[in-house]
Amino acid sequence: MPDRMPDRDAPGVQQRLAELIDDFGEADVRERQQMLLDFARRELPLPERLRADRDAAADRAEHRIDECMTPVFLWVEVNDGRVEIYADVSPEGPTARGFVALLIDAFTGATPAEVLAAPADLIQQLRLPEALGMNRMRGLHAIYHRVRRQVGELAR
Numbered sequence: 001m002p003d004r005m006p007d008r009d010a011p012g013v014q015q016r017l018a019e020l021i022d023d024f025g026e027a028d029v030r031e032r033q034q035m036l037l038d039f040a041r042r043e044l045p046l047p048e049r050l051r052a053d054r055d056a057a058a059d060r061a062e063h064r065i066d067e068c069m070t071p072v073f074l075w076v077e078v079n080d081g082r083v084e085i086y087a088d089v090s091p092e093g094p095t096a097r098g099f100v101a102l103l104i105d106a107f108t109g110a111t112p113a114e115v116l117a118a119p120a121d122l123i124q125q126l127r128l129p130e131a132l133g134m135n136r137m138r139g140l141h142a143i144y145h146r147v148r149r150q151v152g153e154l155a156r
Helices: 013-026 028-038 046-057 058-061 094-107 111-117 132-155
Strands: 072-079 081-088
Touching: 013 028, 013 094, 013 111, 028 058, 046 058, 046 072, 058 072, 058 081, 072 094, 081 094, 081 111, 094 132, 111 132
Parallel strands: none
Antiparallel strands: 072 081
């Protein structure tokens, strides 16, 4: 499967996030859960070059999000000034998988500055705490903070 190319004609991160925040904000608890499940059904392409990292014992620990009950492996890259996020998330963890797919949708092709300008409280603005339990929230926070931290490190 070829690597994804950033869609430079896509709306900016702030617009994409505003739309997501509006959509999630207008939805009731069940609808928000269903929206995450809809994101979870999306394919999360993992380039062949990263599959070896996922399978190598040393690299597994580096890319795994330990706070998630479901195995979540995450790679964040900046290529030609644009953010790329790749992930391997088990379908048995639809909440984590859906949230990762949402972040990929929002941040792919963005500049590091755009990702870092995203609200630190995005999860709260999406009203996810009202729809999910504490264990799931802990995992989602870990995923979001890992993405932002790695983008910040790569942008230096």
